[in-house]
Amino acid sequence: KAGVTQTPRYLIKTRGQQVTLSCSPISGHRSVSWYQQTPGQGLQFLFEYFSETQRNKGNFPGRFSGRQFSNSRSEMNVSTLELGDSALYLCASSVIGLAEYNEQFFGPGTRLTVL
């Protein structure tokens, strides 16, 4: 069974640009969550999508957005990039999105560097 895949694995952008990251969940998983990982702030929850609807959102500015397609694949977008957006962005998928009942499987992440 294929795991969670994220593309691209590495990105370099400049301030002010925008970026789109992609996540393909494990087949049959309908929930996709996104996290930002930085040395200073650790792992922080961005948002979660289930059946193309955002059900939960973390404390990030509106520059961070996402969407989910009918095949459960998800994208996140960051507009007007800032230096502080440099991070590893992790995607996780699960069957129904409740960690108590089913495991979240994480992808390897996309490393974004903003210059």
Added chain:
Amino acid sequence: GNSVTQMEGPVTLSEEAFLTINCTYTATGYPSLFWYVQYPGEGLQLLLKATKADDKGSNKGFEATYRKETTSFHLEKGSVQVSDSAVYFCALSDGAGGTSYGKLTFGQGTILTVHP
């Protein structure tokens, strides 16, 4: 809000030594607790979990017990191996319905290095 605090790292041990990584949490209600491990260049993997007080999660020789009275979920292993070198994250899910969808709250992570 919810939070997770892990012991400061990094932790360096010799092979076959005993491991403890401390984790305490702050949460309302009845959270579920998790330990995740991240190997270099890889995503996080679930190591073990406990969903109610006094539950013990275990996997691959690692154990952790959900202690509600001390709000703790310390990770232990009796004899570590070089292959256990990784970053370990304690996490919680608040189990409070809508606000818990897809969301885990993580500690800062503890780097473990095991020498032969």
